[in-house]
Amino acid sequence: MWRDHLTEIIVFTALFLLVSAMGFVAARWRAPRDMAHLDEWGLGGRNFGGWITWFLVGGDLYTAYTFVAVPALVFGAGAMGFFAVPYTIVIYPLVFLVLCRLWSVSHRHGFVTPADFVRRRFDSPVLALLVAITGIVATMPYIALQLVGIEAVLKTMGVTGESALARHLPIVIAFAILAAYTYQSGLRAPALIAFVKDTLIYIVILVAVLWLPYKLGGWGSIFASAEAKFAASPNPGDGILLNANNQLQYVTLAFGSALALFLYPHSITGVLASRNRDVIKRNMSALPAYSLLLGLIALLGYMAIAAGVKPLPGATAGSTDGNTIVPVLFDQQFPDWFAGVAYAAIGIGALVPAAIMSIAAANLFTRNIYKEYLKRDATAAQEANVSKITSLVVKVGAVACIVFLDPQFSIDLQLIGGVIILQTLPAVALGLYTRWFHRGALVAGWVAGMSMGMWMLYQIGNPVTGRKHFAGSAFPLSEFGFDTTKTIYVGIVAVLVNLVVAALATLALRAAKVADGVDGTTSDDYFADEGDPRVTPGPTRGADAAPEPVA
Numbered sequence: 001m002w003r004d005h006l007t008e009i010i011v012f013t014a015l016f017l018l019v020s021a022m023g024f025v026a027a028r029w030r031a032p033r034d035m036a037h038l039d040e041w042g043l044g045g046r047n048f049g050g051w052i053t054w055f056l057v058g059g060d061l062y063t064a065y066t067f068v069a070v071p072a073l074v075f076g077a078g079a080m081g082f083f084a085v086p087y088t089i090v091i092y093p094l095v096f097l098v099l100c101r102l103w104s105v106s107h108r109h110g111f112v113t114p115a116d117f118v119r120r121r122f123d124s125p126v127l128a129l130l131v132a133i134t135g136i137v138a139t140m141p142y143i144a145l146q147l148v149g150i151e152a153v154l155k156t157m158g159v160t161g162e163s164a165l166a167r168h169l170p171i172v173i174a175f176a177i178l179a180a181y182t183y184q185s186g187l188r189a190p191a192l193i194a195f196v197k198d199t200l201i202y203i204v205i206l207v208a209v210l211w212l213p214y215k216l217g218g219w220g221s222i223f224a225s226a227e228a229k230f231a232a233s234p235n236p237g238d239g240i241l242l243n244a245n246n247q248l249q250y251v252t253l254a255f256g257s258a259l260a261l262f263l264y265p266h267s268i269t270g271v272l273a274s275r276n277r278d279v280i281k282r283n284m285s286a287l288p289a290y291s292l293l294l295g296l297i298a299l300l301g302y303m304a305i306a307a308g309v310k311p312l313p314g315a316t317a318g319s320t321d322g323n324t325i326v327p328v329l330f331d332q333q334f335p336d337w338f339a340g341v342a343y344a345a346i347g348i349g350a351l352v353p354a355a356i357m358s359i360a361a362a363n364l365f366t367r368n369i370y371k372e373y374l375k376r377d378a379t380a381a382q383e384a385n386v387s388k389i390t391s392l393v394v395k396v397g398a399v400a401c402i403v404f405l406d407p408q409f410s411i412d413l414q415l416i417g418g419v420i421i422l423q424t425l426p427a428v429a430l431g432l433y434t435r436w437f438h439r440g441a442l443v444a445g446w447v448a449g450m451s452m453g454m455w456m457l458y459q460i461g462n463p464v465t466g467r468k469h470f471a472g473s474a475f476p477l478s479e480f481g482f483d484t485t486k487t488i489y490v491g492i493v494a495v496l497v498n499l500v501v502a503a504l505a506t507l508a509l510r511a512a513k514v515a516d517g518v519d520g521t522t523s524d525d526y527f528a529d530e531g532d533p534r535v536t537p538g539p540t541r542g543a544d545a546a547p548e549p550v551a
């Protein structure tokens with residue numbers, strides 16, 4: 001009953017309205033000369049310094065879904081849920097130099113999306129279109145999952161009713177507000193709100209990891225409760241330690257997720273908004289600090305076990321909503337006012353990444369579909385306007401995913417999204433270092449990898465939920481004829497197939513002397529920096545000229 005949570009609702013609403021007001025004010029923060037430009041609306045003027053980029057990228061990567069789903073996975077499966085911790089550490093050294101090269105070539109040529117770079121690097125509109133579509137498709141369910149985090153909080157506070165309309169109306173209102181200030185302020189809105197979001201999350205988690213063990217009898221008692229639960233589980237993969245049944249899945253999922261993380265368009269958007277290469281280097285060196293926080297967040301799953309938390313009922317009869325584990329834990333263990341602060345941290349934690357994701361998807365559509373195929377002579381103002389409208393459509397689509405699909409299916413879609421976005425790795429990540437791959441071979445590799453990934457995902461069922469296909473990303477090796485119960489992350493297998501096909505097709509096409517287009521970049525482009533005359537000036541960098549158009 002919502003009346004039992006009145007204090008929580010008031011605190012949550014007050015903080016939510018505060019950050020919403022900040023979102024609208026953000027249009028005047030670091031005010032640009034001309035907001036009707038993708039450099040300004042979609043990339044914040046490409047002029048964010050170290051602190052802003054730190055909060056922006058951190059707020060983008062560590063989402064509300066992370067806040068509720070990682071502890072829920074630890075609560076349900078144990079050690080397997082900690083895969084999110086190593087992958088967010090492994091990735092930063094891997095992309096330390098890669099992202100600097102992407103920043104330089106993008107600022108040199110005025111690229112707004114990774115597909116812009118692929119178009120110029122490989123002289124292939126088809127390959128660029130595939131990269132753009134891949135990015136949009138992989139991002140959509142990710143946006144929808146931010147709603148899952150908000151929904152878990154609202155359900156715990158009792159403000160969602162039984163009917164479909166009553167259950168989803170608060171989410172629709174929240175995303176309508178998000179859509180309004182994102183439309184007006186662009187990337188500046190999530191950049192400004194990220195300061196509040198991360199501050200709240202740090203406060204909540206630090207208080208939780210200090211207070212909850214004290215209330216629950218100490219860490220020894222917490223781990224003992226978790227061990228007792230998993231010892232009674234019929235699933236051989238459950239436990240507070242990894243075992244022979246889940247080690248391969250853990251390693252491949254962590255590594256595959258690491259490779260996928262900075263291929264997502266929204267991750268790249270935050271990087272391209274940086275002022276210079278040094279900002280990127282400092283942030284890639286310091287962002288692992290967020291992973292310390294993520295490890296503490298994951299431990300909330302074990303604390304929920306020790307506290308005897310029971311998840312709230314799910315959308316369908318007889319089901320439970322695992323995403324309510326953390327909100328219910330806070331509701332039971334903290335005073336109402338602090339629970340309200342925690343709920344606000346989760347809710348605001350959904351707004352920042354959802355805004356960046358919708359902007360990134362809109363930029364892909366605008367630059368690589370609208371401008372490339374519908375209106376080649378589009379002005380900078382027209383591009384910005386189309387991107388604004390597309391960002392609204394993307395948010396509506398995300399809400400529709402939650403309203404019309406089972407939330408659990410949306411979670412499965414996000415896992416599938418990681419498999420999908422990995423297929424852009426050869427063209428985007430490897431393309432920053434080598435032009436060896438033939439453009440036609442990259443297309444063939446994309447088709448092969450995507451086909452392999454979809455086939456494997458189709459074979460994965462879930463007997464618990466009754467879904468026969470697309471029910472996760474853990475592929476049983478027995479399907480390949482191996483006599484084992486082990487599973488492997490689909491994304492790793494699919495991208496390996498992609499790379500092998502791309503390499504073999506490159507050799508064949510070069511032997512056949514098939515034309516490979518003209519590389520529109522030079523080696524010097526990958527080292528350009530702020531103040532370098534090779535960097536194309538934008539509307540806030542001292543010139544009125546638009547970025548160099550993508551051919």
